[in-house]
Structures are given as C-alpha cells and as structure tokens.
Amino acid sequence: MKRFLPWLIVIGTLLLIAFVVRHLRTSSAATYQTANVTRGQITQAVTATGTLNLKNAEFARDKNPIEPGCACPACREYSRGYIRHLVKAEEILGLRLITLHNLHFYLELMRQARNAIEGGCFNEFRSGFVSAYKTRNTDLLGETPA
Numbered sequence: 001m002k003r004f005l006p007w008l009i010v011i012g013t014l015l016l017i018a019f020v021v022r023h024l025r026t027s028s029a030a031t032y033q034t035a036n037v038t039r040g041q042i043t044q045a046v047t048a049t050g051t052l053n054l055k056n057a058e059f060a061r062d063k064n065p066i067e068p069g070c071a072c073p074a075c076r077e078y079s080r081g082y083i084r085h086l087v088k089a090e091e092i093l094g095l096r097l098i099t100l101h102n103l104h105f106y107l108e109l110m111r112q113a114r115n116a117i118e119g120g121c122f123n124e125f126r127s128g129f130v131s132a133y134k135t136r137n138t139d140l141l142g143e144t145p146a
C-alpha cells in the first residue's frame, strides 16, 4: 500500500484540480478566471464557500477580508471594501491582491487535499469541499463579468 501512496496523492490532487477547473469553466466568469488567474485581470476571488465578485456593490462597505481566516497578505491587511474600491478605481493593486489571495487559496487547497489523501480521508474532504462550494453568478449591479 505504501508503494502506491505517492501515486494516490498525485491522482487525488489532479482530481481536485479538475473539479475546481471544471467548476470555474461552468461558472459565468469561468474561462475568464482560469485563463487569467496569474495575470491579475480578474475581479473574482475564490473562497472555500465559492467565488466572490469584488466588483459587486454588496462589498462596498464590507470590512471583512476576502476570506476570514485566510493567512494570505491580502486577507491579513485589506478589506473587501477597500479591494473593491481599488478595482473600481482601476488601481492595479486591487487585481494583484485578488490574484495573491487566489493563488494562496489554490496552494492551501492542494495542501489540504494531500493531507487528506495521506490521512486516508480524501473522500470526506472532497465531499465537504464540494458541498460548501457554491457558485455566485449573480451580479448585484446587473453587470456581467467580462
């Protein structure tokens, strides 16, 4: 069994990546987000409970970080409202902060998946993640993501 463990970790990680990519591709901002995750051209932040379009008016006065409990510099130092302001003002820092958070999120997700596989509880981890991950396609301003 120990001989197959590294392969199980690789396969499990790939399956989780495939799930996230498939979900992002089927959401309204999908291709946009997956293609531009490292180019800093996105306004959607990925969280454990789904995506947040930080251009939406609902975040204008939101003092919470992108994802409470996230250890990335964007979440430690900046609020959703401030990041939204940066995005709306077309300040590149806003997009950089969202990208920083998203990359941190994906790395942390993969770390958790690896730990779940090594602990023999990947199915429970996957089920928990999938059930908590919701799509938020509604844009409260009536704008559709580019």
Ligand SMILES: [Zn+2]
Pocket: 066, 067, 070, 071, 072, 073, 074, 075, 076, 100, 101, 102, 104
């Ligand atoms: Zn973060």
